[in-house]
Amino acid sequence: MNVHPLPPSAFKGEGLTSQRARDRLARLLKEAGIRNPDVVEAIRTIPRHHFIDQALHSRAYENTALPIGHGQTISQPWVVARMTEALLEFGMPQKVLEIGTGSGYQAVVLATLVPQVYTVERIEELLRQARRRFRQLGLANIRSRHDDGKLGWADEGPFDAIILTAAGDAIPTPILDQLTPTGVLVAPVGSPSSQTLVRLRGDGEGDFIQEELGAVSFVPLLGGIG
């Protein structure tokens, strides 16, 4: 069950084609190994076309990353689903931190599934647009911040789940420090040409259990604010 179902206004003006396209995407995700039915349902119901430029609306429900301006991309739906599922696998986190708000799509997927989402973006204009989308969708459980996400969000931590949607060659220490002792972190790690999706789980004693979840391709985690 979704914790925060979207209000009926989120579905206004959707034609049959769009609903069909979403159903098709949901089927594809299941066929491609996504097992958490709540995650599939979140992606089926969230209007991904709200998160991209009108010129790309006809491609909104394809399983592909798309440009969102400023050289950034909205992630491929399968990757969003896989990362979300990996983050929720050991139980329901209460507070989730996302680094790299981008379009706001991943934050909204999370916000329909968990009680509270915190998201940090370094490009002010992208954050402004994402905030408008959060308001339009009536989601009150997302807090967002314009900052260098390599610093995490110290004032609001610790978080029992953290997701990075941009890739660095390592996970910044301030972010690791903001994970609860048994928290879960999912992040792409590596160089621009070769990245692996990594999951860390705190063992409760200050160490992490690390797993590699496969190859991915993300925009780079940059420093400073844009």
Ligand code: SAH
């Ligand atoms: N989660 C996003 C994916 C956006 S792409 C979505 O669903 O659309 C990754 C985003 O990370 C970009 O918007 C980029 O500006 C941002 N980013 C890169 N480095 C960052 C940093 N150090 N702090 C915060 N955001 C960062």
